[in-house]
Amino acid sequence: MKEKLNFIDLNNKYIFYTLVGMIVFVLTYINNHFFYNYVEIRDKQEITTLAKTIHYKFNNCKESLNECLDDVNRYLVELKPYVEVHILENSSKELLEYKNIKERHLDRKIVELANYLKENKRFELKISVIKYSTPIIFFSTLRSITFSIDDILSEIYKNGLLKTYEWYMKEAIYLRSLHVVAFVVFSILLMKLLQYRQLQYNNQLNQQNLLIVKLSKDLGDSIETENELKNMLNELKTKDIDLFSKMNQYNSIINPPIDLLKYNDIILLDPESIIFKCRKVLEKIISEIYTKNVGDIDFKSLDVMIKELQINKLLNKKALSYANTIKAFGNISAHPDLKNPFEFTQNDAKIISNALILLIEELSINNN
Numbered sequence: 001m002k003e004k005l006n007f008i009d010l011n012n013k014y015i016f017y018t019l020v021g022m023i024v025f026v027l028t029y030i031n032n033h034f035f036y037n038y039v040e041i042r043d044k045q046e047i048t049t050l051a052k053t054i055h056y057k058f059n060n061c062k063e064s065l066n067e068c069l070d071d072v073n074r075y076l077v078e079l080k081p082y083v084e085v086h087i088l089e090n091s092s093k094e095l096l097e098y099k100n101i102k103e104r105h106l107d108r109k110i111v112e113l114a115n116y117l118k119e120n121k122r123f124e125l126k127i128s129v130i131k132y133s134t135p136i137i138f139f140s141t142l143r144s145i146t147f148s149i150d151d152i153l154s155e156i157y158k159n160g161l162l163k164t165y166e167w168y169m170k171e172a173i174y175l176r177s178l179h180v181v182a183f184v185v186f187s188i189l190l191m192k193l194l195q196y197r198q199l200q201y202n203n204q205l206n207q208q209n210l211l212i213v214k215l216s217k218d219l220g221d222s223i224e225t226e227n228e229l230k231n232m233l234n235e236l237k238t239k240d241i242d243l244f245s246k247m248n249q250y251n252s253i254i255n256p257p258i259d260l261l262k263y264n265d266i267i268l269l270d271p272e273s274i275i276f277k278c279r280k281v282l283e284k285i286i287s288e289i290y291t292k293n294v295g296d297i298d299f300k301s302l303d304v305m306i307k308e309l310q311i312n313k314l315l316n317k318k319a320l321s322y323a324n325t326i327k328a329f330g331n332i333s334a335h336p337d338l339k340n341p342f343e344f345t346q347n348d349a350k351i352i353s354n355a356l357i358l359l360i361e362e363l364s365i366n367n368n
Helices: 002-007 013-060 065-079 137-145 149-159 161-170 178-215 223-238 243-249 260-269 271-293 302-311 317-334 346-367
Strands: 084-089 094-099 109-112 125-134
Touching: 013 065, 013 084, 013 109, 013 125, 013 137, 013 178, 065 084, 065 094, 137 178, 149 161, 243 260, 243 346, 260 271, 260 346, 271 302, 271 317, 271 346, 302 317, 317 346
Parallel strands: none
Antiparallel strands: 084 094, 084 125, 109 125
16 A cells, blocks of 8 residues: 555645645535435425425315416415426416526426326316426536636626625525535645655655665675665666566566566565565676676675676676666565565565666667
8 A cells, every 4th residue: 555655746746736636526526416416306305395285276276277376376476486387288278387497507407297296187287397406417516616717707797796796695606615625625634644654655665775775785885885876776766667568578588587477466465576586687697797708607696796797897887786776685685684674565676677677778788
């Protein structure tokens, strides 16, 4: 889990605030989805109750149909529900029409009556009650996170600033975005926490890697070599290469001991063994160069061979840095220090795999 924190650089302000925006959008979308699901259920209940009241008035009306219609109309005008009501004779002649719809709701999903409420048997009437209920969630989310700026500007253009303010307060447009403010605060705090955790993790990695450098076998008191390794580690962390493709290209060199078919599984389960195998490949490469250009190995250590190749100018500075980096990590992997135990990570294994590939490429350039 910790390594996943390094997938992106949270110290980059553009990435940081892009992620904040994405989190706010997702949370707002989820909030609006469930809120408008509730609104749709509530609106269905509202028009159902309204239709039952209309049926009750017709069924209990002692007057003529026209007087009953007037009674229903008075009821609707007094109640002022945001609905559209049509009452028709079976011949489709419209007897009553009531409309009270907010203009900004005209693009919303319509909810209608259940079939059993669409007909009044006493007067043989068709009753239609509809309500513009829920918007498209994506667009409602955009309106929420932009604080309805598009609607506000449109209203200002049509009616002026003062009337827009009155409309804004009367219609409670601000309620669309109240939750967004909370989500913004939450998202920034969350990202700050992740940023802090990433910084902690990177500091821990850097301290561990520098300690590996200091404890590495055969380094002795070479401050110059230690500084080179520190610089190389920082450089390797920023290298962006297609690792698997490159490893496949140099498969004849690294296999054995590195089996590409098992590489991804091993790096997940046992990154330390990848580091150890990279050191084995390094030893194989250095031994071949030494035998070809200097002489027999005669049980010489890897460190001695590297130093002699350096003296004979068979390794340039960059190749030497790659080799020392692989050796430093490989020595800790091959000869663990019980007093200073290390738990190697996938990130460590990738860094050393990168160093190995870059070493091979550096040597190939020199040979050419």
